[in-house]
Amino acid sequence: MFSKQHLIDPEICIRCNTCETTCPVGAVTHNDANYVVDAGKCNYCMECIAPCPTGSIDNWRMVRVPYALEEQLAWTELPEQEAIDPSSTPVVEAIDREVDALLAQSHAGTGGKAIAPPSASKPSVNVFTRAKPAIATVQGNMRITAPDSVSDVRHIVLAFGATFFPVLEGQSVGIVPPGARADGHPHDVRLYSVSSARDGEKRNANNLGLTVKRAEGGVASNYLCDLKVGDVVAVTGPFGSTFLMPDDPNADILMICTGTGSAPFRGFTERRRRAAPGAPGRMIMFFGARTPNELPYFGPLQKVPDALLEKHLVFSRLRDRPKQYVQDRMQATPGQIATLLQRETGHVFVCGLKGMEAGVDEALESICRKSGLDWRALKPRMRTSGRYHVETY
Ligand code: NAP
Numbered sequence: 001m002f003s004k005q006h007l008i009d010p011e012i013c014i015r016c017n018t019c020e021t022t023c024p025v026g027a028v029t030h031n032d033a034n035y036v037v038d039a040g041k042c043n044y045c046m047e048c049i050a051p052c053p054t055g056s057i058d059n060w061r062m063v064r065v066p067y068a069l070e071e072q073l074a075w076t077e078l079p080e081q082e083a084i085d086p087s088s089t090p091v092v093e094a095i096d097r098e099v100d101a102l103l104a105q106s107h108a109g110t111g112g113k114a115i116a117p118p119s120a121s122k123p124s125v126n127v128f129t130r131a132k133p134a135i136a137t138v139q140g141n142m143r144i145t146a147p148d149s150v151s152d153v154r155h156i157v158l159a160f161g162a163t164f165f166p167v168l169e170g171q172s173v174g175i176v177p178p179g180a181r182a183d184g185h186p187h188d189v190r191l192y193s194v195s196s197a198r199d200g201e202k203r204n205a206n207n208l209g210l211t212v213k214r215a216e217g218g219v220a221s222n223y224l225c226d227l228k229v230g231d232v233v234a235v236t237g238p239f240g241s242t243f244l245m246p247d248d249p250n251a252d253i254l255m256i257c258t259g260t261g262s263a264p265f266r267g268f269t270e271r272r273r274r275a276a277p278g279a280p281g282r283m284i285m286f287f288g289a290r291t292p293n294e295l296p297y298f299g300p301l302q303k304v305p306d307a308l309l310e311k312h313l314v315f316s317r318l319r320d321r322p323k324q325y326v327q328d329r330m331q332a333t334p335g336q337i338a339t340l341l342q343r344e345t346g347h348v349f350v351c352g353l354k355g356m357e358a359g360v361d362e363a364l365e366s367i368c369r370k371s372g373l374d375w376r377a378l379k380p381r382m383r384t385s386g387r388y389h390v391e392t393y
Helices: 018-022 071-072 086-109 217-223 257-275 298-302 326-330 334-342 356-370 375-384
Strands: 002-008 028-030 035-037 058-061 133-143 153-159 174-175 190-193 208-211 233-238 252-258 283-289 310-314 346-352 386-393
Touching: 002 035, 018 028, 018 190, 018 334, 035 071, 071 174, 153 217, 174 208, 174 217, 190 208, 190 217, 190 257, 208 217, 252 257, 252 326, 252 334, 252 356, 257 283, 257 346, 257 386, 283 326, 310 326, 326 356, 334 346, 334 356, 346 356, 356 375, 356 386
Parallel strands: 252 283, 252 346, 283 310, 346 386
Antiparallel strands: 002 058, 028 035, 133 153, 133 233, 153 208, 174 190, 174 233
């Protein structure tokens, strides 16, 4: 008799702890090496699947005897699926169907399962792992906040030379900081959104841009922000198969972001400019920062024509103005947003601070109410049709 065992791929997992904090039954645990699932506790509720940024959590094996925690904690890669006797296949299929039904139910409860926009290109994921990373060379490292600002945000360009590193706008990559922690274990891999278009900083350059804010004590952010041109960097990924730019030139794209959460939208804008200049679809951005000096890419953004990108730059700490967040400014143009939400080609992307998610949700609910729409009903529909995407940390 087989059972379906939930496992985490140690080669892809970035040890961000999201699964352990999400699991409602305490089935996920970890040691210094790995995050693992206790087969005796996992109830297939699937709560951990959607929040995992890499997809490493979504691994399954049909097993006669479940792998014990001690075994999993020592793995460096997932075991192969053991051979299944054909006579037991109906049992396997029944378990598969049961798990799929649970998965569908759990996503429905959280506002609909997120899927990629129907017109998005097919992403490659997990091509490079911690064990076999792509080696990139630093081509540029430019500060993109004002020199006198307290916020040191950098645009870092990584070139892959003869190695093809396939990315789409909206995907992330993992950065492997060199060296080890005090306890001798390698540093955890950190995720950053790609802030360039799929064909590079310049067309067909086989490079990509990252937007990185220096965080006090941050291992990966300080490593990246201190990189010099010519340094080499180990890169994993790409990651992400749903937060992807629609390729349809008719797509209206509403982008709501704070700080470095703007990274993927730089890629979206550049992609639209290159692939579909003059596209009928509108690109509208609500971008929040404390001050213009702290807003990443403030100078270059001013030069992006409104016909390509309608910009609403929102500041929370201007001396002579009341604090304003993106969700406050969105309330100022309710008609335009409500129209976009109702169009089958209208897409919403939210990226940045975790805290903004609830505020943006409330703003959309209030905007819908004013237009006679029911956001609680519309949101799950938008998610399951690949039109509503959230990536907050
Ligand atoms: P930040 O500078 O700390 O904040 C940007 C703005 O957001 C500030 O004006 C801040 O206002 C405002 N804000 C604070 N709480 C808010 C809320 N509840 N609702 C709406 N606005 C709010 O931003 P950051 O340090 O760059 O952080 C950006 C986030 O994006 C991080 O969590 C990062 O992990 C995430 N992210 C980064 C990337 C990347 O590739 N680097 C990609 C995706 C996401 P006040 O401070 O005045 O309250």
